[in-house]
Amino acid sequence: xxxxxxxxxxxxxxxxxxxxxxxxxxxxxxxxxxxxxxxxxxxxxxxxxxxxxxxxxxxxxxxxxxxxxxxxxxxxxxxxxxxxxxxxxxxxxxxxxxxxxxxxxxxxxxxxxxxxxxxxxxxxxxxxxxxxxxxxxxxxxxxxxxxxxxxxxxxxxxxxxxxxxxxxxxxxxxxxxxxxxxxxxxxxxxxxxx
Numbered sequence: 001x002x003x004x005x006x007x008x009x010x011x012x013x014x015x016x017x018x019x020x021x022x023x024x025x026x027x028x029x030x031x032x033x034x035x036x037x038x039x040x041x042x043x044x045x046x047x048x049x050x051x052x053x054x055x056x057x058x059x060x061x062x063x064x065x066x067x068x069x070x071x072x073x074x075x076x077x078x079x080x081x082x083x084x085x086x087x088x089x090x091x092x093x094x095x096x097x098x099x100x101x102x103x104x105x106x107x108x109x110x111x112x113x114x115x116x117x118x119x120x121x122x123x124x125x126x127x128x129x130x131x132x133x134x135x136x137x138x139x140x141x142x143x144x145x146x147x148x149x150x151x152x153x154x155x156x157x158x159x160x161x162x163x164x165x166x167x168x169x170x171x172x173x174x175x176x177x178x179x180x181x182x183x184x185x186x187x188x189x190x191x192x193x194x
Contacts, residue, residue: 040052043173043176045066045183046062046094047063047064047065049062050062050063050177050178050183052178054178054179055083055178056082056083056086056088056181057079057082057083059176059178059183060092060183065094065095065185066092066094066095067095068093068095068098068106069092069094069095069098071110072109072110072118072122075110075112075115076118076119077119078122078123083180084180085180086178086180086181087129087182088126088128088129088130088145088181088182089126089182089183089184090125090181090183090184091126091150091161091169091171091184091186091190092125092183092184092186093125093186093187093190094172094185094186094187096187097169097187098189100188100189101189109121120146120192120194121189121191123144124145124146124163124164124191125144125186125189125190126144126145126146127142127144127145127150128145129181130181131182132174136152136154136159137154138153138154139151139152139153140152142161146192148193149164150163150190158170158171161186161190163191163192164191164193165191165192165193167188168188169186169187169188169189169190170187170188171186172185172186172187
């Protein structure tokens with residue numbers, strides 16, 4: 001009797017495993033078809049699709065590579081601004097970009113007493129208007145919302161930004177369209193002069 005129960009259990013388990021293997025791809029295909037049916041051309045950033053019909057904040061919160069940026073935007077009180085009509089061009093540093101800063105910098109910046117400094121740094125990553133990667137020219141000066149300029153540098157097929165302190169950042173994922181502008185993912189935090 002126990003062999004029969006063991007055999008029935010094994011058959012039942014195998015049937016469940018096969019059903020799960022068949023249904024999982026079908027469900028993934030359904031999700032993909034729904035995205036395709038929406039007619040939106042998405043770009044994957046941080047493991048999540050970025051939808052052109054959503055605003056900068058709505059998309060950024062889904063990127064696992066931008067959790068530090070999202071936390072900083074919240075701490076600076078810029079969520080409403082970056083959810084607004086824009087249009088904005090945002091150079092979005094990844095978590096790894098923030099990780100290049102000296103140890104403890106991010107923790108210090110997100111404290112309420114440092115809100116003005118954090119806001120200055122974050123708005124230095126934002127340019128009014130929608131600027132596609134193809135529109136960025138070598139030597140071009142971009143005046144940021146913060147007020148200082150970033151300089152575009154093109155070299156070896158890459159587009160970089162040179163900040164007010166001479167630091168450089170490379171655009172790693174260009175032209176992530178949003179309902180209120182465009183995001184270009186960058187690999188280093190750019191810093192204003194002051």
